[in-house]
Amino acid sequence: xxxxxxxxxxxFVDSLFAILGLLAMLVGLVTLLALFLGLAxxxxxxxxxxxxxxxxxxFPVEAGILSAWVGTTTVMFVTALTAVPIGVGxxxxxxxxxxxxxxxxxxxxxxxxxxGVPSIVYGLLALGLLVYQLHLGQSxxxxxxxxxxxxxxxVVTSAREAxxxxxxxxxxxxxxxxATKWQTVKDHVLPYATGGILTxxxxxxxxxxxxxxPLITIGALSFIAFLPHPPWQPEFPYxxxxxxxxxxxxxxxxxxxxxSRPQEEFHTNAAAAGLVLLGMTLAMNGLAIFIxxxxxxxxxx
Amino acid sequence: xxxSSPQVEKARVKDLNFYYGSVHILKNISLTIxxxxxxxxxxxxxxxxxxxxxxxxxxxxxxxxNRYEGEVILHPDYVNxxxxxxxxxxxxxxxxxxFQKPNPFPKSIFENVAYGLRVxxxxxxxxxDEKVEQALRRAVLWEEVKDRLTHPALTLSGxxxxxxxxxxxxxxxxxxxxxxxxxxxLDPTATARIEELILDLKTQVTIIIVTHNMQQxxxxxxxxxxxxxxxxxxxxxTDKMFTAPSNRLTEDYITGRFG
Numbered sequence: 001x002x003x004x005x006x007x008x009x010x011x012f013v014d015s016l017f018a019i020l021g022l023l024a025m026l027v028g029l030v031t032l033l034a035l036f037l038g039l040a041x042x043x044x045x046x047x048x049x050x051x052x053x054x055x056x057x058x059f060p061v062e063a064g065i066l067s068a069w070v071g072t073t074t075v076m077f078v079t080a081l082t083a084v085p086i087g088v089g090x091x092x093x094x095x096x097x098x099x100x101x102x103x104x105x106x107x108x109x110x111x112x113x114x115x116g117v118p119s120i121v122y123g124l125l126a127l128g129l130l131v132y133q134l135h136l137g138q139s140x141x142x143x144x145x146x147x148x149x150x151x152x153x154x155v156v157t158s159a160r161e162a163x164x165x166x167x168x169x170x171x172x173x174x175x176x177x178x179a180t181k182w183q184t185v186k187d188h189v190l191p192y193a194t195g196g197i198l199t200x201x202x203x204x205x206x207x208x209x210x211x212x213x214p215l216i217t218i219g220a221l222s223f224i225a226f227l228p229h230p231p232w233q234p235e236f237p238y239x240x241x242x243x244x245x246x247x248x249x250x251x252x253x254x255x256x257x258x259x260s261r262p263q264e265e266f267h268t269n270a271a272a273a274g275l276v277l278l279g280m281t282l283a284m285n286g287l288a289i290f291i292x293x294x295x296x297x298x299x300x301x
Numbered sequence: 302x303x304x305s306s307p308q309v310e311k312a313r314v315k316d317l318n319f320y321y322g323s324v325h326i327l328k329n330i331s332l333t334i335x336x337x338x339x340x341x342x343x344x345x346x347x348x349x350x351x352x353x354x355x356x357x358x359x360x361x362x363x364x365x366x367n368r369y370e371g372e373v374i375l376h377p378d379y380v381n382x383x384x385x386x387x388x389x390x391x392x393x394x395x396x397x398x399x400f401q402k403p404n405p406f407p408k409s410i411f412e413n414v415a416y417g418l419r420v421x422x423x424x425x426x427x428x429x430d431e432k433v434e435q436a437l438r439r440a441v442l443w444e445e446v447k448d449r450l451t452h453p454a455l456t457l458s459g460x461x462x463x464x465x466x467x468x469x470x471x472x473x474x475x476x477x478x479x480x481x482x483x484x485x486x487l488d489p490t491a492t493a494r495i496e497e498l499i500l501d502l503k504t505q506v507t508i509i510i511v512t513h514n515m516q517q518x519x520x521x522x523x524x525x526x527x528x529x530x531x532x533x534x535x536x537x538x539t540d541k542m543f544t545a546p547s548n549r550l551t552e553d554y555i556t557g558r559f560g
Binding site for chain 2: 169172175178183188192298
């Protein structure tokens with residue numbers, strides 16, 4: 001009898017915890033869903049083709065996000081292009097080349113710390129270094145480099161994890177055939193780690209896409225009614241990099257600008273822009289999941 | 302009387318000592334590896350047999366804190382494999398290795414076998430085709446894979462994967478082939494095929510095989526070395542070792558009294 005009552009009490013605590021856990025999960029999920037629904041209800045009516053092809057305007061119904069989404073896309077492009085070689089290079093060095101000593105340990109701890117530095121601090125750093133010292137201006141290039149610095153710790157950490165997941169037996173197989181370290185890395189380790197590296201990069205980018213603080217710090221415009229220069233030109237060499245030095249705005253800044261206006265209609269615009277930004281983030285995370293699944297299917301250890 | 306050492310030498314190990322950090326793992330090992338013969342290394346777990354094998358292609362150089370002492374002289378040019386002035390990559394190009402678990406690259410069957418050649422700078426497709434086919438034939442895998450050379454190597458069975466690894470090691474025509482317990486992850490049928498293959502290959506290449514399976518050593522090898530706690534207890538012709546071992550410890554081990 002005493003045994004049974006003890007079991008009953010344990011069972012009760014067990015189910016109590018299950019219910020508490022379920023509630024905790026619902027708090028997060030329901031809040032998120034409510035936020036999303038609110039945004040969707042507010043902004044849905046503004047999501048027309050013209051919204052994507054119009055510049056911001058004094059008149060809420062004519063205002064659009066053309067300069068904002070072009071800005072976000074170009075800045076993300078520069079960010080990815082900068083963060084990948086530097087991040088992967090650092091990860092390869094730390095995992096494959098660096099001797100295991102206190103200096104390496106110190107660097108590792110600091111990379112973990114850098115991931116926690118507030119983004120506005122990166123903005124201040126970029127303002128001092130990129131804008132004032134290197135005279136890169138308040139440009140797409142400066143913004144891309146700033147966000148690249150911001151996500152670099154995440155890219156390095158996830159790339160290291162991907163590199164570490166390549167079994168050592170593969171490295172030994174390559175070395176045993178007479179491959180150098182670099183041949184082993186470029187022919188085996190990196191190709192097999194690509195899925196993990198790309199997944200980490202995309203997740204880092206989807207963090208960067210929502211950043212506004214560091215970009216405001218370096219001087220992003222909040223009202224911009226023209227596009228950057230096109231990346232091509234009619235004369236040789238046909239490619240143009242003028243756009244890198246053009247001023248820009250990005251989606252979160254455009255949103256903030258609209259939210260801070262008194263007119264109700266502008267708030268609707270902000271909600272619509274928020275939906276677009278959310279869509280961009282979800283699409284990037286979806287891409288990350290797709291890439292991960294694809295590479296998992298190809299390579300099973 | 303049977304010679305207790307091989308007649309034509311391929312390598313001579315002289316007073317080999319190996320340290321991992323401050324741990325003394327291999328102690329004063331001296332023996333001779335016969336040209337185009339199979340030398341088996343047996344002994345209980347932890348006796349240092351794999352450590353010993355990995356001295357031959359300087360695999361220990363990949364990790365910090367290791368130190369070799371003594372010499373392994375490779376014939377015919379009398380180069381000391383362990384000398385710090387000798388490039389381990391050059392050694393690994395002359396001495397190939399097959400590992401305990403099949404470890405094909407997650408690439409195509411063809412690219413697996415061709416990799417050693419590519420590392421050596423071969424790019425001519427016709428030459429690669431020819432050498433890959435030759436290696437796969439020598440590893441008795443050609444008939445099974447000739448119609449699917451572009452398929453991923455990981456779609457092969459475990460036994461086939463291990464023969465692919467043997468083909469990969471053979472493609473560059475090594476002077477010595479090292480086997481580190483090559484059948485420990487395989488079923489008996491696949492094991493039998495690998496052993497058959499080893500007997501086949503010994504007419505062409507010098508083989509050193511580490512095994513924890515004494516019967517396997519008895520079946521495939523000409524000479525056997527028995528290692529215990531990092532020391533070479535006995536080195537002898539295999540038939541002699543398994544019928545009339547000269548050391549009491551060897552006898553106890555091969556009759557299963559310990560290990």
